[in-house]
Amino acid sequence: PPLYKQRYQFIKQLVSEHKPKKVADLGCADCRLLWMLKFYNCIEVLVGLDINEDVMKEKMHTLSPLPGDFLQPSERSLTVTLLQGSVAHKDPCMLGFDMITCIELIEHLEEKELEKFPDVVFGFMSPTMIIISTPNSEFNHLLPTVTLFRHPDHKFEWNRAQFQNWALGAAARYDYTVEFTGLGAPPPGKDVGFCTQIGVFVRNYVKDEARDHLGKHQECVYKTVFKAVY
Numbered sequence: 001p002p003l004y005k006q007r008y009q010f011i012k013q014l015v016s017e018h019k020p021k022k023v024a025d026l027g028c029a030d031c032r033l034l035w036m037l038k039f040y041n042c043i044e045v046l047v048g049l050d051i052n053e054d055v056m057k058e059k060m061h062t063l064s065p066l067p068g069d070f071l072q073p074s075e076r077s078l079t080v081t082l083l084q085g086s087v088a089h090k091d092p093c094m095l096g097f098d099m100i101t102c103i104e105l106i107e108h109l110e111e112k113e114l115e116k117f118p119d120v121v122f123g124f125m126s127p128t129m130i131i132i133s134t135p136n137s138e139f140n141h142l143l144p145t146v147t148l149f150r151h152p153d154h155k156f157e158w159n160r161a162q163f164q165n166w167a168l169g170a171a172a173r174y175d176y177t178v179e180f181t182g183l184g185a186p187p188p189g190k191d192v193g194f195c196t197q198i199g200v201f202v203r204n205y206v207k208d209e210a211r212d213h214l215g216k217h218q219e220c221v222y223k224t225v226f227k228a229v230y
């Protein structure tokens, strides 16, 4: 399967294993991952955040309940929310999550946004688990059409050492443990690493409610674009 599908599959696998109740997808784009995740019964709160409202709206109708969802009500409750906003800003609605995914997001961030990202995601949102994926630039010469970057909107593409240094730094600073993996293995004999590199971060400490409570006084800055209650 194409790499983007493998990335969704990777997240679905983690959801099956860890059974998070509250999941947020940062840089959710056209909400494809969210659409897949709404079928997991463990999930009660599903949130998508993107800076681009138009791209989120393209397929947002696919997140609406179908008549059958009301005819055959299930025991679990599910709320799906789409928010317009930036990962460079803190908003209390992102507190208390079990899992936050950032799939092919960080390479789209401006330098100033990338600087703020660890404090916002690891420091403020501080979910139990964070999954970050980004291209591995060492793989690029195996891709015939790539000149500088894989996509014109990429602000940078990191090699393994650059990503791992950044990830280990954030993990140490905000008390997470990180493990590295990836998708898209290189051909035999080429030691370039995976095509997509992934860091899976797990929080080392138990978060007390009081800490989230303090954060709740923070002003709301994200704009709600869509909300469905199942």
Ligand code: SAM
Pocket (backbone or CB within 6 Å): 004, 007, 026, 027, 028, 029, 030, 032, 033, 049, 050, 051, 052, 055, 085, 086, 087, 088, 102, 103, 104, 105, 108, 109, 113
């Ligand atoms: N996660 C999607 C997936 O796996 O299919 C694709 C992500 S797309 C390559 C990158 C997304 O990040 C875009 O939809 C873009 O609008 C969003 N984005 C860029 N800067 C952002 C920011 N500061 N805050 C939130 N989203 C941002």
